[in-house]
Amino acid sequence: MQIKELIDAELGTEPFICALCGYCRQSEAACPEFKLLHWEIFSPRGKLAAVKALEKGQLKANETTIARITESLYNCTMCSACSEVCLVDIDLIALWKNLRRWVTKEGFLPDTLSDLFDNLDESKNIYGVDLIDRNLWAMNIEDEVEERYNAKLSNEGVGVFFGCVFSMGGSVRDVPEKVVEVFEKLGIEYSLLGTEEWCCGNPFFLNGLPEKGKDFAEHNLAKLKEMNVKKMVTGCAGCFRVFTEEYPKITNEPLPFEVQTIAEFLVEHIKNNPPIQSQKAFKAVFKDPCELGRHCNYYEPPRELINQLPGIELLEFPHSREEAFCCGAGGLLKATNAPLTLDMAHILLEELQPEVEAIVNSCPTCQEAIEKAVKKEGIDVEVIDIIDLVLRAYQGDEK
Amino acid sequence: MNKTDILEQRFKKSFSSNTVDRAIYSSDLAPTSKIVSFFFISKPLGILLPRTITDLQEMITFCYQNKISFIPRGSGTSGYGGATPTRKSVIIDCSRLVDIISFDKENMTATVESGVTFEQLTRFLEKEELTLRSYPSSAPAATIAGWIAQGGMGFGTAKYGTAKDQVVSFNLIRPDGTLENYSIDDLDLIYALSGITGIITQLTIKIRSLTNENVYGYNSPSLEKLLEKVDIFTNNNHSIHTIHLQNPDFRSLKQLIDKGENKTSEEASDSIDLSEHEYHLLVVSEEEIKENDLSKDSKIKLLSPDIIKEEWEKRFTSLRIKRLGPSIMPCEVVIPQDKFHTFIKLVQKKFNEPIAWESHFVKGSEAIILFYFFTDERSFSLNFAFLNPLVIVQLAEKVGGRAYALGYWFSGYEKKLLSPATLNKVRHYKEKHDESSLCNPDKVFSRRFKWFPIISNKTVIKLGSFSGQILMKILRIKGYKKANTSYLKKMKK
Ligand SMILES: Cc1cc2nc3c(=O)[nH]c(=O)nc-3n(C[C@H](O)[C@H](O)[C@H](O)COP(=O)(O)OP(=O)(O)OC[C@H]3O[C@@H](n4cnc5c(N)ncnc54)[C@H](O)[C@@H]3O)c2cc1C
Ligand code: SF4
Ligand code: SF4
Numbered sequence: 001m002q003i004k005e006l007i008d009a010e011l012g013t014e015p016f017i018c019a020l021c022g023y024c025r026q027s028e029a030a031c032p033e034f035k036l037l038h039w040e041i042f043s044p045r046g047k048l049a050a051v052k053a054l055e056k057g058q059l060k061a062n063e064t065t066i067a068r069i070t071e072s073l074y075n076c077t078m079c080s081a082c083s084e085v086c087l088v089d090i091d092l093i094a095l096w097k098n099l100r101r102w103v104t105k106e107g108f109l110p111d112t113l114s115d116l117f118d119n120l121d122e123s124k125n126i127y128g129v130d131l132i133d134r135n136l137w138a139m140n141i142e143d144e145v146e147e148r149y150n151a152k153l154s155n156e157g158v159g160v161f162f163g164c165v166f167s168m169g170g171s172v173r174d175v176p177e178k179v180v181e182v183f184e185k186l187g188i189e190y191s192l193l194g195t196e197e198w199c200c201g202n203p204f205f206l207n208g209l210p211e212k213g214k215d216f217a218e219h220n221l222a223k224l225k226e227m228n229v230k231k232m233v234t235g236c237a238g239c240f241r242v243f244t245e246e247y248p249k250i251t252n253e254p255l256p257f258e259v260q261t262i263a264e265f266l267v268e269h270i271k272n273n274p275p276i277q278s279q280k281a282f283k284a285v286f287k288d289p290c291e292l293g294r295h296c297n298y299y300e301p302p303r304e305l306i307n308q309l310p311g312i313e314l315l316e317f318p319h320s321r322e323e324a325f326c327c328g329a330g331g332l333l334k335a336t337n338a339p340l341t342l343d344m345a346h347i348l349l350e351e352l353q354p355e356v357e358a359i360v361n362s363c364p365t366c367q368e369a370i371e372k373a374v375k376k377e378g379i380d381v382e383v384i385d386i387i388d389l390v391l392r393a394y395q396g397d398e399k
Numbered sequence: 400m401n402k403t404d405i406l407e408q409r410f411k412k413s414f415s416s417n418t419v420d421r422a423i424y425s426s427d428l429a430p431t432s433k434i435v436s437f438f439f440i441s442k443p444l445g446i447l448l449p450r451t452i453t454d455l456q457e458m459i460t461f462c463y464q465n466k467i468s469f470i471p472r473g474s475g476t477s478g479y480g481g482a483t484p485t486r487k488s489v490i491i492d493c494s495r496l497v498d499i500i501s502f503d504k505e506n507m508t509a510t511v512e513s514g515v516t517f518e519q520l521t522r523f524l525e526k527e528e529l530t531l532r533s534y535p536s537s538a539p540a541a542t543i544a545g546w547i548a549q550g551g552m553g554f555g556t557a558k559y560g561t562a563k564d565q566v567v568s569f570n571l572i573r574p575d576g577t578l579e580n581y582s583i584d585d586l587d588l589i590y591a592l593s594g595i596t597g598i599i600t601q602l603t604i605k606i607r608s609l610t611n612e613n614v615y616g617y618n619s620p621s622l623e624k625l626l627e628k629v630d631i632f633t634n635n636n637h638s639i640h641t642i643h644l645q646n647p648d649f650r651s652l653k654q655l656i657d658k659g660e661n662k663t664s665e666e667a668s669d670s671i672d673l674s675e676h677e678y679h680l681l682v683v684s685e686e687e688i689k690e691n692d693l694s695k696d697s698k699i700k701l702l703s704p705d706i707i708k709e710e711w712e713k714r715f716t717s718l719r720i721k722r723l724g725p726s727i728m729p730c731e732v733v734i735p736q737d738k739f740h741t742f743i744k745l746v747q748k749k750f751n752e753p754i755a756w757e758s759h760f761v762k763g764s765e766a767i768i769l770f771y772f773f774t775d776e777r778s779f780s781l782n783f784a785f786l787n788p789l790v791i792v793q794l795a796e797k798v799g800g801r802a803y804a805l806g807y808w809f810s811g812y813e814k815k816l817l818s819p820a821t822l823n824k825v826r827h828y829k830e831k832h833d834e835s836s837l838c839n840p841d842k843v844f845s846r847r848f849k850w851f852p853i854i855s856n857k858t859v860i861k862l863g864s865f866s867g868q869i870l871m872k873i874l875r876i877k878g879y880k881k882a883n884t885s886y887l888k889k890m891k892k
Contacts, residue, residue: 019428020476022540026474052776058422059418
């Protein structure tokens with residue numbers, strides 16, 4: 001695809017509307033890629049300037065040019081901080097996706113992503129493991145969950161979509177088991193997709209290849225429909241975004257069921273059945289995941305949930321909600337430049353107030369990235385998934 | 400070895416000559432047309448990115464010794480060509496020098512590195528119940544050094560003066576690589592000089608206590624009435640720090656954009672109805688303005704404090720109207736306050752079309768007026784849009800005004816902006832520390848063309864402007880277009 005075609009068909013006038021104000025690169029809550037790499041091309045403004053130079057013929061779309069633009073596109077975490085601050089409301093995330101699509105078609109997709117996409121094509125998950133192994137997280141509770149796989153739900157029940165990272169990721173693989181435990185405690189009717197759960201397709205969507213995510217959307221939606229799902233819940237910010245933002249675009253119609261985060265879903269249940277007393281009181285901050293917060297404009301439900309748990313004093317990062325700093329692992333950056341992910345997490349941790357005892361996450365990718373950075377930097381703070389926090393509150397009752 | 404190679408060899412990862420990097424550092428806020436850029440080399444040899452002042456000093460010394468021209472750059476938000484090349488040069492991007500060094504509550508000063516932005520410093524100071532005195536509406540990104548070098552104005556200038564009035568002392572690496580600390584007495588070595596005297600590394604600027612902001616808004620169909628109000632405020636009320644005026648065309652465009660923000664709003668209109676809109680004055684005072692000073696004239700409406708407060712909070716968003724471009728050719732002029740109305744009438748007569756403008760009043764009875772001309776940088780018409788700033792400056796000169804800054808585009812107009820004593824001092828300094836004119840060449844003082852040295856850049860631009868205007872008349876071409884509102888239709892769908 002020629003860059004001119006891409007601009008005419010997809011980008012339109014948008015790159016030219018950029019006011020060059022630089023708010024996306026320099027204001028405090030702006031681009032983490034630029035904060036760390038600091039050449040103009042690694043800023044949102046710089047990326048747009050490159051597109052404009054291509055369109056105006058000041059730059060030729062040769063190997064050197066595309067390679068440099070590729071480098072800048074895959075050092076980006078798709079955190080959407082740029083779109084949030086953009087003076088003229090350019091949908092920069094849409095532009096980055098289109099540009100990633102262009103460089104991919106030009107043969108510049110980074111090798112690590114090419115491998116990841118092969119995994120998705122072949123095994124329907126990001127790790128390339130056999131579908132049968134998707135249930136390994138349930139090893140210890142196989143008997144309990146057996147009957148939940150693909151079970152038909154009544155209208156009150158919920159379908160749970162765990163996503164690849166929770167199901168198979170390293171340090172967060174224990175979270176699904178905790179979800180089950182909480183749901184059992186609260187007497188919630190639920191079904192699991194088990195080996196029928198495919199990746200939500202996020203890597204393809206983040207790479208501007210929705211046509212490749214289509215199979216994934218269709219498969220997951222069909223399976224959930226078969227289970228008579230009226231409400232689907234997920235603990236993964238990326239899956240939430242893909243279901244609510246990408247799937248309706250793919251199917252050209254609204255989803256046939258409601259989608260909630262597990263956190264939001266639990267708010268009502270906990271109100272009706274609150275944990276009585278808790279563990280020792282402690283101070284925690286909630287880390288807004290970019291794909292939930294800025295992408296979906298979704299800030300309050302996780303906070304509401306935490307505020308219902310006894311003994312937790314909820315603090316805020318100095319930059320939170322729309323201004324939240326990225327953990328560094330989004331936008332496929334973990335696969336394309338893992339050291340940069342760690343550096344971005346470092347910027348986030350630099351903000352951590354000394355009195356904070358726990359960082360609460362509502363996204364497995366944030367959880368993993370922050371855990372890793374905390375360990376590397378030897379910071380004395382717990383990094384915990386929000387479901388884990390809920391479970392602990394109930395376990396506190398038992399003690 | 401050519402210059403690029405030696406820079407590469409010496410500075411390795413702090414230097415980039417990548418073609419993409421060179422292309423994107425070759426422009427600033429003002430779009431440049433192909434015809435105009437034919438006259439100079441706009442792509443830099445490469446970009447140097449110092450992380451520390453020591454790095455920076457080494458870079459400047461190296462450039463000096465190897466006779467490589469260099470251009471200081473902050474955040475690149477200016478539009479006068481001051482931070483872009485005109486001949487083979489390397490750009491030195493100083494936006495990484497971002498340390499806030501200290502603040503002094505007793506003397507009310509803050510000392511910062513040159514790449515610190517206004518927003519960064521404000522957030523820092525506010526924790527200490529302190530704040531800035533004057534700052535530009537590009538505060539979230541503009542660097543403090545860039546603003547001083549540009550000779551900037553903006554919010555706060557009605558009470559606290561322009562960029563010039565903020566500086567207490569500064570450190571400058573001179574073009575020959577020597578670092579010197581200067582007091583306020585030598586401010587004329589950097590103020591409004593587009594960085595031709597070296598690179599500012601550190602500045603101590605004045606700050607103030609954080610006070611209540613009492614924000615007032617007035618609307619009127621009569622510019623004259625609002626200007627009378629401005630006169631009263633500037634003469635009698637010394638707690639007012641900001642007086643900001645917008646014309647009905649600017650209001651219309653801004654409101655159109657703000658309505659578009661609310662995508663479900665039925666109000667989003669396809670066309671701009673100018674009759675709905677009036678001149679709008681925003682006044683910010685550190686003390687409450689007395690009731691009977693607020694408005695006594697039936698032709699002036701006092702606006703609700705809530706609306707106006709929100710407007711104040713969104714004060715860095717004027718350029719949002721660029722969405723209606725896609726491109727804007729900005730033009731700023733400084734004029735005597737008492738000639739404001741005469742000047743606007745001249746502009747109206749000349750253009751005979753709605754043009755959006757906004758203005759800040761400045762201590763010492765001056766006003767800066769910023770005009771926005773819509774254009775499309777992809778089209779040939781950009782060559783004509785380019786003439787508008789020149790026309791506006793000519794009109795300003797008729798009433799004793801001048802271009803707001805020099806940079807490249809208004810190089811040659813230095814006598815209008817700087818006193819003879821300052822110019823003498825700068826020339827003498829350049830001879831001593833930059834005899835080959837390596838530091839930001841062709842800026843401030845008009846470039847002489849090698850092949851025909853009696854012709855200067857200023858003359859070429861003036862001739863171009865003159866013949867361009869004749870051509871426009873003959874061909875009935877306008878140098879600007881109406882704001883494009885089709886995006887609102889898209890949003891409504
Ligand atoms: C949205 C928007 C609003 C604006 N509002 C205003 C306003 O209200 N008032 C106003 O005055 N301007 C305004 N501007 C113009 C511009 O932002 C200011 O002039 C700004 O201060 C320039 O700072 P900068 O860091 O971007 O400098 P640059 O554009 O990078 O450079 C400006 C000049 O300073 C020189 N320079 C930069 N750094 C140094 C240094 N360290 N040492 C020596 N010379 C240096 C450069 O060579 C150049 O000549 C606005 C621009 C935008 C995009
Ligand atoms: S999405 Fe985030 S990392 Fe990417 S360009 Fe925007 S602000 Fe930078
Ligand atoms: S904030 Fe938006 S308008 Fe400003 S430079 Fe960035 S992309 Fe351009």
